[in-house]
Amino acid sequence: MTDVPDRRLLFVHAHPDDESINNGATMAKYAAEGALVTLVTCTLGEEGEVIPAELAHLAPDRDDTLGPHRVGELAAAMRELGVTDHRFLGGPGRYRDSGMKGAPQNARPDCFWQAPLDEAAAHLAAVVREVRPQVLVTYDPDGGYGHPDHVQAHRVAMRAAELAADPDHRPGAGEPHAVTRTYWNCVPRSVVERGLAALRETDAHAFAGIADATDIPGVVDDAEVAVSVDAGTEHAARKAAAMRAHASQIAVDGAFFALSNDLGQPLLRVEHYRLAGEDAPEGAPVGDLFAPVAS
Numbered sequence: 001m002t003d004v005p006d007r008r009l010l011f012v013h014a015h016p017d018d019e020s021i022n023n024g025a026t027m028a029k030y031a032a033e034g035a036l037v038t039l040v041t042c043t044l045g046e047e048g049e050v051i052p053a054e055l056a057h058l059a060p061d062r063d064d065t066l067g068p069h070r071v072g073e074l075a076a077a078m079r080e081l082g083v084t085d086h087r088f089l090g091g092p093g094r095y096r097d098s099g100m101k102g103a104p105q106n107a108r109p110d111c112f113w114q115a116p117l118d119e120a121a122a123h124l125a126a127v128v129r130e131v132r133p134q135v136l137v138t139y140d141p142d143g144g145y146g147h148p149d150h151v152q153a154h155r156v157a158m159r160a161a162e163l164a165a166d167p168d169h170r171p172g173a174g175e176p177h178a179v180t181r182t183y184w185n186c187v188p189r190s191v192v193e194r195g196l197a198a199l200r201e202t203d204a205h206a207f208a209g210i211a212d213a214t215d216i217p218g219v220v221d222d223a224e225v226a227v228s229v230d231a232g233t234e235h236a237a238r239k240a241a242a243m244r245a246h247a248s249q250i251a252v253d254g255a256f257f258a259l260s261n262d263l264g265q266p267l268l269r270v271e272h273y274r275l276a277g278e279d280a281p282e283g284a285p286v287g288d289l290f291a292p293v294a295s
């Protein structure tokens, strides 16, 4: 192939909607610039809590059809972001949503939490060898907030990067490839606090309450942030549209949104990244995930 874009990014997420909340503006920006943006989603999100009453029948204790519904929501979100390469780990439905931490669904043999690490990572390593991304984006070791599927997505992404680069892993199944840089999603504490303060000052919002900073996944000290991507107004609007496409899971109201707990939080138009397992370099944050890292 001669038309492979020079810049390639791989995003690994647990459920449909996580990509739009965490990385929507970033994905839209790089896709618009002609980079190859690949999304791998590890489950269909079958155990998510449904917000709109008219969709309540999709829930796992009723029709149990939330997974296929969310496949459609994700496809609509990717159209908003201009991302054409989105896949499910091992194929759609290979790994089921494990539910919240401590839920009985954590023990289902078909859930992602129960997947053997190297088996799940081998599916992703094959994608890494095919797409050959310079940049890999996933969660921190806690998955941002401890959800079993987010923790597992982190483990699988980190292991897949090792396997893809290892010539002894499935020799003959694609050329080994080492990603140049791995990032973990994060949100600087000052940004969260400013956003929540702005929401508290808004009289007219659509939510039952307002989130606390401790409710927001991936909050870190500002000094830990390596890259802050300000994708601009148009791509931020794409992100908001992508989040609206996940209507079973997200309620968007202007510059804010809520999940099924109906606690408002800021919809972040600037997205932030830590270097995996490393302190932020001197001069951080920079504005580009491909920018060279000062040593």
Ligand SMILES: [Zn+2]
Binding pocket: 014, 015, 018, 147, 150
């Ligand atoms: Zn999730």
